[in-house]
Amino acid sequence: MSQKEEKKKIKVAFPHMGDIYVAWATALNSLGVEAFLPPHTSKKTLSLGVKYSPEAICLPYKLVLGNFIEAVEEGADYVVMITSPGICRLGEYGKLMKTVLAEMPGDTKYIELELYDGFKAMYRFLTEISGVKNPLRIIKALILTIRKVFIMDRMQEKLSYFRAREINHGHCERIYERHLKKLLNCLSIHELGKIEREFLKDLQKVELDSNREVLTVDITGEIFMVLDSFANQDIEKELGRMGVQTRRSLTVSSWIRDAITPKLFKQGETHLERAVKFARPYLKRDIGGDALESVSDMSYAHFKGTDGLIHISPFTCMPEIMSQNIFPAVKEDVDIPVLTLIMDEQTGRAGFITRLEAFVDLMRRRKRKLAKDKADKEKTEAVAAAG
Ligand code: SF4
Known part of the structure; x- marks a missing residue:
């Protein structure tokens, strides 16, 4: 041979x-x-x-x-x-x-x-x-791989938007899985754009509930737990079923931009640059894992007006234990509901779903109250101006 x-x-x-x-x-x-x-x-x-x-x-x-x-x-x-x-x-x-x-x-x-x-x-x-040994072949393979990572992250972002609004639960997820398989088998850089466009086209055909009161939640924490659906018990799917659109700033593409892309090729502010800026009042240096990002993501979620933040960490993870200890200091400055989930092999499904439901309920009541307070204030101001 x-x-x-x-x-x-x-x-x-x-x-x-x-x-x-x-x-x-x-x-x-x-x-x-x-x-x-x-x-x-x-x-x-x-x-x-x-x-x-x-x-x-x-x-x-x-x-x-x-x-x-x-x-x-x-x-x-x-x-x-x-x-x-x-x-x-x-x-x-x-x-x-x-x-x-x-x-x-x-x-x-x-x-x-x-x-x-x-x-x-x-x-x-x-x-x-x-x-x-041909460097061009290796570079081509790397470009293909990296482009797929960016496409997958964009597809997941779209999936999250449609999943929170679909009428038949699971429809968008099936579309995503179908196109992910195509992406897996595709070895041509030119075909990638076509797969992404077809995925979007299929999503746009999904029947949506235009009356649903959709909430938005940012998910942060230790990167493996945030990205792996088995480890996090399919948290994004579950939230989607409850009418919650999820967003993660910790993604593989954000990591590629931060950790391995040469400065010359970076465009705009990266996740880590933003994290350093938002975490600075509470944490001044990297303390390992994704703790810096977790602390900053709480401030950032508040700054963006997201309805809530979920922090996921594995039991015994030192960096995330430290970030959780910094959260109360951040909470003094920002008003945003936060759910911290510490998970290990003992985490039961039923209790996990109950906690998610209770958190979604809390975010929904808070959002309605904020909207009502705002409307009342505007009414009072209008009456004062007219009088
Ligand atoms: S200690 Fe925490 S950040 Fe480090 S590998 Fe384990 S889970 Fe990940």
């Missing part, structure tokens, strides 16, 4: 985090390497992860480990994980995971990508794993 054919047979697996698998699969498939998608995260994934993890470690670790165990069981040759020298446990994931995976049958190798080496790390990794 030629070296080239052998390379093509390599199975490379990445963990799930929301729909990010579409990006990983694109980068590998477009260079002729078989991207191996571990089964979508399920209760089985979680129980495998929990079984082989230290009890007090954060939920993202348990879910990623569960993904990797399933990938190894299904014959992956490599599992790839990002790492970071930051102030949280992400930098420790590799050491712990390697020990667990080394005990498993087979010869799966663990590869770590340094998060803040950005394009350089991706370029090196793709060249080594694919054997492709």
Whole structure:
């Protein structure tokens, strides 16, 4: 067998985090390497992860480990994980995971990508794993991957708008899933725009309830919890069903703009730049994870007039424990309803839904009261002006 054919047979697996698998699969498939998608995260994934993890470690670790165990069981040759020298446990994931995976049958190798080496790390990794030496092919694969990430984030934003207003619940979600599959299989940069346009066209055909009183809520917190629908118990879908349009400023595309895009190519204010500005009165430096963004997102949600903010964090996540301790100081200056959800493998579904419903109810009553107070004030002023 030629070296080239052998390379093509390599199975490379990445963990799930929301729909990010579409990006990983694109980068590998477009260079002729078989991207191996571990089964979508399920209760089985979680129980495998929990079984082989230290009890007090954060939920993202348990879910990623569960993904990797399933990938190894299904014959992956490599599992790839990002790492970071930051102030949280992400930098420790590799050491712990390697020990667990080394005990498993087979010869799966663990590869770590340094998060803040950005394009350089991706370029090196793709060249080594694919054997492709032509820099133009690698750059083309990276452009295709990054464009997909931006398109997915825009599609999710539109999905959130329509989902909160649709008459038949689940209709928009099905449209999104259909077009996501097309995006996954698309290896042509020119076709991407067409998929996005068709998705929008299909959404615009969905029957909407024009009388629904739609609320808006910003979702912030630890990035894995914010992006991964299994980890956050499909929070955005549930809120959509309750007539709430969600918005996240922590997205993979915002991370790409902040962490790995050279300054020269950045346009406008990035999420991190805005976060530093809005968090400054309460937090003056990065304390690890996404704590800075969480603190700033509360001020920003208030500034924008959003109806509420939901903060999601894994149990035992140090950076988010600190951000929660800063929230009361922010609350002294901003008046916005905040729901903090601390989640782990024990979080029950029924209690979670009840808390969401109660929060939505609170936001709705507050919004009506604010509207009534405003109308009363205008009436009083009009009477005073006439008299
Ligand atoms: S930010 Fe928190 S949850 Fe995420 S890896 Fe770090 S400690 Fe774990």
